Amino acid sequence: MGSPFFLTISLFLLSLLSKPTSISSKKHRVIEGPITNVTKSISFQNFHLRTNPRISHDVKLLGSAKFSNENGSIQIPDPSQTIDLKHQAGRAIYSSPIRLLDPLTHSPASFDTTFSFQITTTGGSDSGGSGLTFIIVPDEVTVGRPGPWLAMVNDACERNYKAIAIEFDTHKNPEFGDPNDNHVGINLGSIVSSTTVDASVVGVYLKDGSVHRAWITYDGAIKHLDIRLGSDGGDFPTKPIYSSYLDLSPYLKEYMFVGFSASTGNKTQIHNVLAWNFSSTSKAFLRLPSMETCESKLLTKPGSSKPPSGFLIFIAVVVLILAVLLNFYCYSNKSKDEKSTAMIIPEQNQQLRLPNKPRRFTISEISTVTRCFSEGELLSSDSRGLFYRGTLTNGCQVAVMRFSTQFINSAGLDRKRVVKEIGKISRVRHPNLVSLRGWCCDAREMILVYDYFQNGSLDRWLFGSGVLPWTRRFKVIKDIAESLSFLHSKKITHKNVRTSSVFLDITFRPLLGDFGLVFQHSDSRVETVTSQKADVFEFGILVLETVAGKRNSEEEEEGMGLLHFAWGMHEKGELMKVVDRRVGSVFNSEHAVRVVEIGLLCTVNDVGKNRRPSMEDVVGFLNDMDRPIPELPSSRPISLFPYNSATGLCGVSTCTSFGRSM
Numbered sequence: 001m002g003s004p005f006f007l008t009i010s011l012f013l014l015s016l017l018s019k020p021t022s023i024s025s026k027k028h029r030v031i032e033g034p035i036t037n038v039t040k041s042i043s044f045q046n047f048h049l050r051t052n053p054r055i056s057h058d059v060k061l062l063g064s065a066k067f068s069n070e071n072g073s074i075q076i077p078d079p080s081q082t083i084d085l086k087h088q089a090g091r092a093i094y095s096s097p098i099r100l101l102d103p104l105t106h107s108p109a110s111f112d113t114t115f116s117f118q119i120t121t122t123g124g125s126d127s128g129g130s131g132l133t134f135i136i137v138p139d140e141v142t143v144g145r146p147g148p149w150l151a152m153v154n155d156a157c158e159r160n161y162k163a164i165a166i167e168f169d170t171h172k173n174p175e176f177g178d179p180n181d182n183h184v185g186i187n188l189g190s191i192v193s194s195t196t197v198d199a200s201v202v203g204v205y206l207k208d209g210s211v212h213r214a215w216i217t218y219d220g221a222i223k224h225l226d227i228r229l230g231s232d233g234g235d236f237p238t239k240p241i242y243s244s245y246l247d248l249s250p251y252l253k254e255y256m257f258v259g260f261s262a263s264t265g266n267k268t269q270i271h272n273v274l275a276w277n278f279s280s281t282s283k284a285f286l287r288l289p290s291m292e293t294c295e296s297k298l299l300t301k302p303g304s305s306k307p308p309s310g311f312l313i314f315i316a317v318v319v320l321i322l323a324v325l326l327n328f329y330c331y332s333n334k335s336k337d338e339k340s341t342a343m344i345i346p347e348q349n350q351q352l353r354l355p356n357k358p359r360r361f362t363i364s365e366i367s368t369v370t371r372c373f374s375e376g377e378l379l380s381s382d383s384r385g386l387f388y389r390g391t392l393t394n395g396c397q398v399a400v401m402r403f404s405t406q407f408i409n410s411a412g413l414d415r416k417r418v419v420k421e422i423g424k425i426s427r428v429r430h431p432n433l434v435s436l437r438g439w440c441c442d443a444r445e446m447i448l449v450y451d452y453f454q455n456g457s458l459d460r461w462l463f464g465s466g467v468l469p470w471t472r473r474f475k476v477i478k479d480i481a482e483s484l485s486f487l488h489s490k491k492i493t494h495k496n497v498r499t500s501s502v503f504l505d506i507t508f509r510p511l512l513g514d515f516g517l518v519f520q521h522s523d524s525r526v527e528t529v530t531s532q533k534a535d536v537f538e539f540g541i542l543v544l545e546t547v548a549g550k551r552n553s554e555e556e557e558e559g560m561g562l563l564h565f566a567w568g569m570h571e572k573g574e575l576m577k578v579v580d581r582r583v584g585s586v587f588n589s590e591h592a593v594r595v596v597e598i599g600l601l602c603t604v605n606d607v608g609k610n611r612r613p614s615m616e617d618v619v620g621f622l623n624d625m626d627r628p629i630p631e632l633p634s635s636r637p638i639s640l641f642p643y644n645s646a647t648g649l650c651g652v653s654t655c656t657s658f659g660r661s662m
Ligand SMILES: *[C@@H]1O[C@H](CO)[C@@H](O)[C@H](O)[C@H]1NC(C)=O
Pocket: 035, 036, 037, 281
């Protein structure tokens, strides 16, 4: 028992030792260069696309937002859309990141921004909500929730998502501590403002329809924020509405994005940003690594080492020897067979003993983790059951899938087989596969516990209000192809490849989840090879949906689906039309067309001379953009079902009952 204690002490002493050495050698390793100012300035006199088409490259619109030529403004929400203006959220973000923090000194940048804005009514009794923010966010793809959330935060943003907003709020939300329906607030990583100020103090009524101007100045050196609000074209307000010391550094990353967000809720209005200036300055220290970086780490000159360290080394060595001796003593005292397992297991079990090895959970554990299956932890549901978020005792977040009794009964699940299958998939590990953390199977319950991903599933990003740029979409396609090919190489079929089975972690790395466990009726035993072909088909649909940002409609017979549309465009030689316009125009279009062709190739009927590729082939086509792909049939295949009618594996209706219609 004593040995870990001594070991800790000796390691602690050794770590003490290593510190002075690294400090003394610091001047060898790093030459602190001169301080430079990193500056950036942005200026938009208006947002007329006609006079300045570059605006659409410089400012990225997300969610419901548009450039209005009529007003020369950014409008959130997009008033030209035919759908209801209620509960809309949108952002307009400057497309390049801005340096707002020096990571070495952790000092925030100074910035200065001015913008003119107008809040116009949409008429009727619905007018009057919710508000506009000037926002500083970590990425240029996320949109927050509508309504009182002002498109600032969303569920995926709870942790690690750093955001700062200055809100111009026109709706009173008592639950968020709003004082009235005409206030300015400072939001630091949360929708609940840390400070609010009544705008009428400076004679401004945000939703009176007039054009206002805001001046926001932050001095990073003394950490002082100053906000002024007045009328556009009027005098510079001498009295700030807010002026105080405020340390923004905990909410900043080195590079962040700036722009605006706005939302509507039960009540609607149009938020116009008419002109915008922004400038920032941050200090950067040029660090030049020296030639001796490596040597100085390895060699410590005998003469330069300080006398006290000699004594510490002595103590540390003595303690270390004691620890080793104690350890040896403890082990040698144990029985013979215990000793031998202790010595053999570490070698033999190296591959089996994975970190976070999946384990069986008890129902009471699961209940604690999900706070008694609380509604607040409910993530989503589908035909198979409910998905909860849970928090393990070590603080790790997990996703908990609780199969419904109805599903278990209707699918005629054989628990023994399920547990066997769980055992099989729990051994499969790949950087792009969601890991199973555990399961809970008893007479009544069937629950699976997976890793939880902050950014949710891919479908939310493709068909929701977020917009993924081309590079991220391509990475999703490539990584998912690799993970699927890996599964196939292990003789496992996924059986449920779709955008809602792909999860995105905080860095947008895609992970394929939900695999191998779409249980089939025990009578429909299927050959592995054939069902792998069905996976390839589903992957093809995933590729098309990811590129097009549109869902493939289930009513394929009516010729309305994305798949039919894509084949139609292939016949006309206009595959570029399949690509989502929202990915922006700065990407290689040949590249995109090739990806669509690969997607279509995965959906050809596997008969005659047309062959669906294997996932291994697909990975090859995606990794080497010069590798020729087999020629696509010139016209669309007659039937476009995941499973060939010839093999009669799975009719569409059966698939739907397994949740394909979700
Ligand atoms: C950086 O900016 C500060 C003022 O913000 C100025 O005093 C300083 O001279 C500048 N340094 C350089 C190297 O330009």
